[in-house]
Amino acid sequence: MKPIRIITPTGHLGTTPLEKGSFERGCAQRPDYIIADSGSADIGPYPLGADRPASSEVWQRHDLEAMLVAARKLGIPMIIGSASDTGTNRGVDQYVRLIKEIAAQHKLAPFKLAAVYSEVPVSDLIHRVQAGETIAGLNGRPTADLALLKRTDRVVAVMGVEPIRAVLRDGADVIIAGRSGDCAIFAAPILNAGGGEADAYFCGKAMECASFCGEPFMGKETILGRVDSEGVFLTAMHPAQRCTPASVASHAMYERLNPFREYVPGGFLDMSRCRYEQVDEKTTRVTGQTFVADAETWIKLEGAGKVAERALFILGIRDPYTIANLDRAIDWTKGKLAERFGPVGGTYDVFYHDYGRGAVMGEMEPTPAKSPLEVGIVVEVTCDDAARAEVICHIAAKNLFYARLPDVKGTAGTAAIMSDEVLHARPAYEWTLNHIIKAKDQSEFFSTRFETIHA
């Protein structure tokens, strides 16, 4: 194969800005591609369900500008996956607009842009299920039924390598892709250059979070990946960072159920026999990965749906007697809510997040609570109607101020109120789909549009 060299400056383009120093050092290596992933499911179901970005456009533009200007100067393709956090059509169109604005600002020579869309209308999935197709649940989730799909507001299909390989073959200089598998955007050009699937996917897996595969721990620093007939080579570009067998291996297991397998459309990467070797100060070579092909192509679907409107209120408690009896005080306030609005968990829900007393781990907290000096409480109320959520939230919080505990000394208020206001939170959404669907081929759920960008 022809050796391929790729740089990536960020593991989630747009969250916080990439660091210019190591990026410029990476560009000076004359790479063949500049690639970055811009998506994450960690940001929760709201951005997908409500179709809103989680990142600020200021940092999205910052990183796209650095990458586009460098890629056009070097005359190499640039690939962005999972545009604007979620990879919906809105995200792709937003990034295409930013690319045009940046091209105009820098008076860049004309180039060919490919937008690859990955949103799937919920109505299309409903028709497929009605026609007998199966949308199988991942990780023990049940098969999707019509009720689940009707609770779903927005769905993206997660693309594998094929849609990106196709637009690269057609001469795309800049690719803005919708929701994409983290390793697919890196693997696509390696496969096009004749690389094997195992090396291509492993290189993508190692590079998808950029400098997270190096040590010491740093985010937003550039990593150089090389694939040739000798294996996968990962090199840190920051002067104080190295890619070591330990850092690359520990990244191989990051954020995954287990460290040995990475599923992609068309098979899985088997990392159980990987060998990691330090080949120079900053570079680790990885060999021994294999790829197990599947005769069928399954495409992952991510979906989110709105559950309720939401309101918040912030309180603090200092009285040691009230803290010791906080469960009783909360039970009393819940009782008052039930008198007026019906049972909690009926037409509304209330959560008392009592920070200092097990709010972070909840049911998984094994350590018996010690009496803290203070407890901070965030009252969360969810309800179909925003105005009603606000009314219930206000009472749910203010009743803690009036909590009736038999021996309380502080009879002028049993809670400290930071600001006497209900905070309007964004609505509660739920990850409804974490599923897979059988596809005719890897391109079935994706569409492509080419455009020549003239500054």
Added chain:
Amino acid sequence: MKLVELASTIRSKNAGVDHITFDIICRERHNFERVRDSGVLNRASVARLFGIEEARVTDFVVFEPAQAIKFTIRRLRPSGCKGETDMFGSQQYAPLFDVEIP
């Protein structure tokens, strides 16, 4: 000795939207072997530590290349649901610190 004194990294993080995964990584080979060979950490013991049913521990592996032990717990609700307390799953590891390794 406590696990926190033997491991260089003890972390938790979402693995997809339905799971939280835990990584315990030892920089020193002898520390890793001590933790691994003690057998103190296993599916049953981590389930007990977090007070959950063992069936919710979906994966438990020793990952030699990273000198690591890794296990994964299925969430009761997907990340970011109403009432969520740790959307990234990033602060669930602290109880591992005090696990005694002989």
